[in-house]
Amino acid sequence: MMIGNWLDIGPITQIEPGTARTLPVIGGEEIAVFHTMRNEFFAIVNTCPHKQGPLSQGIVHGDVVTCPLHNWNISLRSGKALGDDEGCVPTIPLKVDAGRIYLLRSAVIGGGDQAEAA
Amino acid sequence: MNAPMNFEEGKPAGQVRERLVVIGNGMAGCRAVEEILARDPGRFDVTIFGAEPRVNYNRIMLSPVLAGEKTFDEIVINTREWYDDNGITLVSGDKVESIDREHKRVVAASGRIEPYDKLLIATGSDPFIIPVPGKDLDGVVTFRDLDDVDKMLAAAEAGNAKGGGNAVVIGGGLLGLEAAHGLNLRGMNVTVIHLMPTLMERQLDEAAGWLLKTELERRGQTILTGANTKEIIGKDGKVAGVRLEDGTEIPADIVVMAVGIRPATGLAREAGLEVERGIMVDDHMVTSDPAILSVGECVQHRGMCYGLVAPLWDMCRALADFVTESPSGYEGSVTSTKLKVSGIDLFSAGDFSGGEGCEDIVMRDASRGVYKRVIVKDSKVLGAVLYGDTADGSWYFDLMKKGEDVSDIREALIFGQAFASGGALADPNAAVAALSDDAEICGCNGVSKGQVVSCINGGAHSLDAVRSTCKASASCGSCTGLVESLLALTLGGEVESGPKTMCKCTSFTHGDVRKLIVEKGLKEIPQVMQELHWTTPDGCASCRPALNYYLLCAWPGEYEDDQKSRFVNERMHANIQKDGTYSVVPRMWGGLTSPKELRAIADVVEKFNAPMVKVTGGQRLDIFGIKKEDLPAVWADLNAAGMVSGHAYGKSLRTVKTCVGSEWCRFGTQDSTGLGVQIERMTWGSWMPHKFKIAVSGCPRNCAEATIKDFGVVCVDSGYELHIAGNGGIKVRATDLLCKVETEEEALDMCAAFIQFYREDAYYLERTAPWVERVGLQYVKDALAEEGAVERYAARFHYSQQFMQDDPWARRAAGEHEKLHQHLAEVRPFPASQMENA
Numbered sequence: 001m002m003i004g005n006w007l008d009i010g011p012i013t014q015i016e017p018g019t020a021r022t023l024p025v026i027g028g029e030e031i032a033v034f035h036t037m038r039n040e041f042f043a044i045v046n047t048c049p050h051k052q053g054p055l056s057q058g059i060v061h062g063d064v065v066t067c068p069l070h071n072w073n074i075s076l077r078s079g080k081a082l083g084d085d086e087g088c089v090p091t092i093p094l095k096v097d098a099g100r101i102y103l104l105r106s107a108v109i110g111g112g113d114q115a116e117a118a
Numbered sequence: 119m120n121a122p123m124n125f126e127e128g129k130p131a132g133q134v135r136e137r138l139v140v141i142g143n144g145m146a147g148c149r150a151v152e153e154i155l156a157r158d159p160g161r162f163d164v165t166i167f168g169a170e171p172r173v174n175y176n177r178i179m180l181s182p183v184l185a186g187e188k189t190f191d192e193i194v195i196n197t198r199e200w201y202d203d204n205g206i207t208l209v210s211g212d213k214v215e216s217i218d219r220e221h222k223r224v225v226a227a228s229g230r231i232e233p234y235d236k237l238l239i240a241t242g243s244d245p246f247i248i249p250v251p252g253k254d255l256d257g258v259v260t261f262r263d264l265d266d267v268d269k270m271l272a273a274a275e276a277g278n279a280k281g282g283g284n285a286v287v288i289g290g291g292l293l294g295l296e297a298a299h300g301l302n303l304r305g306m307n308v309t310v311i312h313l314m315p316t317l318m319e320r321q322l323d324e325a326a327g328w329l330l331k332t333e334l335e336r337r338g339q340t341i342l343t344g345a346n347t348k349e350i351i352g353k354d355g356k357v358a359g360v361r362l363e364d365g366t367e368i369p370a371d372i373v374v375m376a377v378g379i380r381p382a383t384g385l386a387r388e389a390g391l392e393v394e395r396g397i398m399v400d401d402h403m404v405t406s407d408p409a410i411l412s413v414g415e416c417v418q419h420r421g422m423c424y425g426l427v428a429p430l431w432d433m434c435r436a437l438a439d440f441v442t443e444s445p446s447g448y449e450g451s452v453t454s455t456k457l458k459v460s461g462i463d464l465f466s467a468g469d470f471s472g473g474e475g476c477e478d479i480v481m482r483d484a485s486r487g488v489y490k491r492v493i494v495k496d497s498k499v500l501g502a503v504l505y506g507d508t509a510d511g512s513w514y515f516d517l518m519k520k521g522e523d524v525s526d527i528r529e530a531l532i533f534g535q536a537f538a539s540g541g542a543l544a545d546p547n548a549a550v551a552a553l554s555d556d557a558e559i560c561g562c563n564g565v566s567k568g569q570v571v572s573c574i575n576g577g578a579h580s581l582d583a584v585r586s587t588c589k590a591s592a593s594c595g596s597c598t599g600l601v602e603s604l605l606a607l608t609l610g611g612e613v614e615s616g617p618k619t620m621c622k623c624t625s626f627t628h629g630d631v632r633k634l635i636v637e638k639g640l641k642e643i644p645q646v647m648q649e650l651h652w653t654t655p656d657g658c659a660s661c662r663p664a665l666n667y668y669l670l671c672a673w674p675g676e677y678e679d680d681q682k683s684r685f686v687n688e689r690m691h692a693n694i695q696k697d698g699t700y701s702v703v704p705r706m707w708g709g710l711t712s713p714k715e716l717r718a719i720a721d722v723v724e725k726f727n728a729p730m731v732k733v734t735g736g737q738r739l740d741i742f743g744i745k746k747e748d749l750p751a752v753w754a755d756l757n758a759a760g761m762v763s764g765h766a767y768g769k770s771l772r773t774v775k776t777c778v779g780s781e782w783c784r785f786g787t788q789d790s791t792g793l794g795v796q797i798e799r800m801t802w803g804s805w806m807p808h809k810f811k812i813a814v815s816g817c818p819r820n821c822a823e824a825t826i827k828d829f830g831v832v833c834v835d836s837g838y839e840l841h842i843a844g845n846g847g848i849k850v851r852a853t854d855l856l857c858k859v860e861t862e863e864e865a866l867d868m869c870a871a872f873i874q875f876y877r878e879d880a881y882y883l884e885r886t887a888p889w890v891e892r893v894g895l896q897y898v899k900d901a902l903a904e905e906g907a908v909e910r911y912a913a914r915f916h917y918s919q920q921f922m923q924d925d926p927w928a929r930r931a932a933g934e935h936e937k938l939h940q941h942l943a944e945v946r947p948f949p950a951s952q953m954e955n956a
């Protein structure tokens with residue numbers, strides 16, 4: 001069966017500005033989808049590079065989220081820890097079209113190429 | 119008259135000119151033709167198709183037409199004569215329906231077939247219609263062309279005839295606000311519904327958005343931000359109102375949808391051209407078919423689609439250069455925005471989302487309603503947002519486009535071009551030194567330079583001392599920089615640093631800010647920041663939660679809690695644990711519980727597989743390991759058994775710990791349990807500067823450890839000893855005795871009064887122990903000993919409690935902010951059944 005490269009995860013209105021919501025992936029890593037105050041959208045793996053804090057629960061400012069556990073700042077754009085902290089969380093390519101959010105299928109599923117071939 | 123050039127190209131002499139067909143008689147299409155004519159007037163036979171039944175006009179001026187500031191005739195760009203004089207065939211009111219690339223011809227709705235050698239697609243964009251029920255009702259319009267304006271004018275006229283019509287504009291961006299402004303001037307009651315918390319959030323930050331919103335509200339518009347349209351309500355096929363997701367209904371005779379635009383790519387897509395968001399073009403505006411060009415809002419160039427005219431002009435130049443064989447190439451545009459609403463000056467350009475290495479330079483002038491922010495990165499201007507004074511907009515825009523190094527003018531940048539190019543910039547102090555003695559330094563309090571200097575010479579050696587002695591810079595703070603310069607000039611290096619300011623965003627201390635909020639009647643966070651001249655656009659993680667608390671405390675029932683300014687625990691109403699799950703602590707009044715409550719807790723533990731339940735130090739039970747998705751269901755179950763939030767997560771009243779007292783204990787002197795329950799019923803739910811713990815012991819043996827609490831009651835035979843400002847934790851502090859009272863009623867009153875005094879006097883994140891050490895026990899005693907003080911403070915506390923004693927769990931269990939808790943969806947890594955919507 002032919003399926004697109006982009007996974008439709010629903011309308012933009014389902015994430016309030018300044019917050020994030022989560023997308024569990026069975027057999028993969030949970031994804032956090034962010035809606036910033038400037039109306040940008042980002043998707044990253046929902047796990048802080050420090051001690052696995054749930055980034056989706058942090059305070060969002062600009063294009064940065066502050067981890068709720070020990071206040072590391074993570075760039076939503078690059079997934080990199082900012083300031084003196086070092087670490088990186090995987091980002092998932094995302095696009096918005098006609099009011100809906102799409103994630104790159106292969107990145108969501110991680111090893112997704114295999115899954116699609118199966 | 120054929121140009122020899124054509125001949126050289128291998129065309130037979132006498133051959134007719136190349137045929138250029140343009141689809142779209144709009145701003146880009148006609149401009150492209152003008153540019154070509156200017157370079158080589160005889161080159162093409164031009165035919166322009168326009169879906170609109172009129173000549174080309176300046177679309178951006180539709181806003182002034184709607185507002186009654188211009189007529190249609192005044193905004194026409196190309197008159198009939200222009201088409202005739204240039205031998206252009208205008209086919210207006212006829213929409214092109216298909217492109218036949220094989221035979222190089224287009225087919226229009228009328229059946230007209232037009233062959234081309236070169237085709238130019240300039241179809242612009244279509245307004246985006248949000249897919250809500252009722253979107254097709256009569257009276258739902260967009261804002262794109264003259265017909266739309268006519269519909270709005272007709273609605274306004276009909277409204278005026280019946281004494282005032284209602285208009286709802288969906289979308290608080292540039293277009294929506296211009297529509298709202300026009301309709302407002304035409305006499306309609308206008309409501310703007312905007313999904314985001316900030317108006318024009320793509321162009322403005324929170325601070326400028328707030329100023330804009332306040333001004334529009336002052337002009338009589340209703341602005342609803344953070345509002346989501348659920349449906350458009352109709353009556354007899356005609357629009358009657360709009361219903362929001364939260365159930366609010368707004369009556370409407372007309373609804374204008376202005377939520378955005380989408381490039382009009384339908385024709386190109388059907389013709390098999392390469393299309394993504396827009397029609398793909400190269401740097402010469404050529405599509406994937408070399409015979410077909412495209413310009414305007416319908417194209418996508420280097421990944422960008424534009425919605426403003428400036429880029430179109432650049433595209434048209436590149437296109438004309440290319441078709442007349444002197445290719446220049448289009449490299450993309452940097453854009454800036456102005457809002458065309460008379461009396462509102464607003465400018466925005468570039469990137470202001472912040473990020474690593476970005477520096478914000480902010481200047482506010484509350485008395486003139488000015489807010490300026492320039493974003494600098496690596497010594498280059500990255501963006502600018504100006505409100506109230508946009509004179510320097512084009513200068514910043516220029517610096518930005520040219521990528522000029524601004525390190526030399528960094529200090530003066532925010533004051534604008536005139537100042538930055540003057541000589542004073544090398545040393546801001548020199549400019550102040552040059553001022554005459556009677557020059558006014560502080561406008562709020564009318565203090566001159568001479569007065570400030572003599573005050574400094576008189577011993578005021580710090581900013582704070584100047585503020586308290588001659589009042590300069592004590593009100594709004596906009597002259598703080600001047601006063602600091604005067605201190606430096608007068609004292610040389612001996613300026614004393616004053617008490618710590620609230621944070622790096624302001625020169626005021628917590629105490630100043632609290633006082634000024636009340637004195638000036640400031641009621642919103644952006645308003646405090648504007649009036650007190652915050653030096654950052656929207657504060658930081660230290661001042662936002664503090665301001666949120668101060669406003670909540672100062673204006674109970676009026677101020678709306680700002681969720682964005684709260685830490686995760688206070689947003690989620692539970693305590694986050696190191697594995698990202700939450701712990702849930704329901705209230706047990708005075709440490710009492712019942713079989714029903716215990717059963718409900720036991721059921722929750724089993725139902726949600728909580729791995730641990732623990733008795734807390736505050737005499738209640740903590741259920742651990744609850745997932746955020748399960749929280750509302752857990753709360754619903756606990757609510758059903760009569761339990762409410764224990765606020766174990768908040769800067770608020772935590773617990774009232776009690777001993778069994780005279781009811782059971784052989785030493786008990788009073789009913790400590792009963793009093794504890796009464797106190798907890800009175801105080802629960804109140805937000806405080808920091809967490810607040812209470813205990814009541816039935817006799818001086820003090821089993822409830824009341825002497826290490828923020829407020830402790832020790833019962834004695836003759837009444838109640840009231841203790842304050844104790845603390846367990848890292849730095850143990852035993853309480854101070856505040857006073858002794860004889861009755862339960864007096865104890866309750868004093869408790870309410872003390873809490874309220876603490877709420878109004880302490881700094882955010884200051885617990886009672888450090889607060890009392892800072893201000894002194896006597897200060898607290900004196901404040902409460904004043905005639906009628908206890909009654910006044912207690913009354914204010916009870917008033918505030920009316921609004922605070924609203925169980926947040928019950929609201930969440932009923933669906934408030936449900937999105938904070940639910941997953942978006944779930945992904946299963948097998949094709950076919952990829953996901954389920956949550």
Ligand SMILES: Cc1cc2nc3c(=O)[nH]c(=O)nc-3n(C[C@H](O)[C@H](O)[C@H](O)COP(=O)(O)OP(=O)(O)OC[C@H]3O[C@@H](n4cnc5c(N)ncnc54)[C@H](O)[C@@H]3O)c2cc1C
Nearest residue numbers: 142144145146168169177178213214241242414415426427
């Ligand atoms: C109310 C309003 C205010 C604005 N204010 C500003 C502003 O202040 N500053 C700014 O920079 N920009 C502003 N804009 C945006 C600006 O008007 C556009 O960027 C510009 O008009 C785009 O030009 P265009 O030629 O690409 O599209 P258009 O000007 O929309 O021209 C496209 C034309 O093609 C026609 N057409 C479409 N499909 C077909 C077809 N199949 N056959 C025949 N004809 C077809 C359409 O009817 C339309 O007339 C504003 C827009 C509006 C609506």
Ligand code: HEM
Nearest residue numbers: 693703734735736737738764766772773775811846847848
């Ligand atoms: C963010 C860090 C902290 C968290 C999440 C936390 C959480 C808790 C919780 C959930 C309880 C149970 C109280 C109840 O029943 O409501 C508790 C009790 C207590 N905490 Fe903390 N706490 C924190 C920091 C502190 C600090 C800094 C101190 C010291 C100043 C402190 C001192 C206490 C004491 C003394 C008790 C026992 C309360 C009583 O007996 O009434 N805690 N804490």
Ligand code: SF4
Nearest residue numbers: 777783786816817821
């Ligand atoms: S504090 Fe006094 S009254 Fe209360 S339980 Fe202890 S001994 Fe009994």
Ligand code: FES
Nearest residue numbers: 048051053067070
């Ligand atoms: S886990 Fe994110 S900062 Fe520690």
